[in-house]
Amino acid sequence: MLTVPGSCWLCRMPLALSHWGVCSVCEKGIAGCGNVCPQCGLPAIHPHLPCGRCLRRPPPWQTLVAVCGYTPPVSQLVHQLKFSRRSQLAKPLARLLLLAQLRARRSRGLPKVDMLVCVPLWSRRHWRRGFNQSDLLCRPLARWLNCRYVPQAIRRIRATPAQHQLSARLRKRNLQHAFTLELPVAGCHIAVVDDVVTTGATVAELSRLLLRSGAASVQVWCLCRTL
Numbered sequence: 001m002l003t004v005p006g007s008c009w010l011c012r013m014p015l016a017l018s019h020w021g022v023c024s025v026c027e028k029g030i031a032g033c034g035n036v037c038p039q040c041g042l043p044a045i046h047p048h049l050p051c052g053r054c055l056r057r058p059p060p061w062q063t064l065v066a067v068c069g070y071t072p073p074v075s076q077l078v079h080q081l082k083f084s085r086r087s088q089l090a091k092p093l094a095r096l097l098l099l100a101q102l103r104a105r106r107s108r109g110l111p112k113v114d115m116l117v118c119v120p121l122w123s124r125r126h127w128r129r130g131f132n133q134s135d136l137l138c139r140p141l142a143r144w145l146n147c148r149y150v151p152q153a154i155r156r157i158r159a160t161p162a163q164h165q166l167s168a169r170l171r172k173r174n175l176q177h178a179f180t181l182e183l184p185v186a187g188c189h190i191a192v193v194d195d196v197v198t199t200g201a202t203v204a205e206l207s208r209l210l211l212r213s214g215a216a217s218v219q220v221w222c223l224c225r226t227l
Contacts, residue, residue: 021092090136186214
């Protein structure tokens with residue numbers, strides 16, 4: 001997808017502010033997740049109460065915020081960011097995530113986070129891609145929200161097969177003991193930022209690590225939640 005600087009990535013119309021990337025009309029047209037559980041982010045009857053799945057077996061994090069399901073046009077922009085090396089898309093996508101998070105704070109009364117954490121890549125995968133897309137999302141978000149962000153807060157200490165190649169059960173086993181925490185987080189409200197949450201195995205492993213280390217709460221923020 002090609003675009004002219006200063007035009008919307010979706011409709012190609014001129015932008016009032018070029019760094020927005022997506023115009024206000026297209027932003028309003030992005031379908032959200034609908035009625036989803038505020039904790040796991042999966043379809044539910046009531047958008048403000050935990051679903052039956054979370055009542056039986058809640059995820060380790062406290063709440064999940066997503067821009068939308070894994071559907072166009074956001075899924076297409078995420079795919080371009082990750083696999084076509086369109087790193088200039090990171091800031092417009094981070095803005096969409098910021099707007100979703102601010103809406104969730106107003107409607108759910110979420111606590112303000114003290115720190116953002118990106119999902120780390122294994123060094124070889126990082127080298128091949130040239131960047132970590134979660135890191136590119138965190139950088140503008142931390143500046144806009146005036147909160148702490150340390151890119152190396154969590155380090156991946158062993159290589160693992162790509163999650164999309166594995167079943168849900170193998171995804172969880174694949175990530176056990178794959179991460180280590182590099183700084184104190186006791187008492188902090190933390191948001192783990194990722195591009196796409198599918199089974200939630202990766203963000204669950206990071207959430208458990210943060211909570212074991214004394215974090216006060218963990219939120220999960222993502223661009224797309226596979227529903």
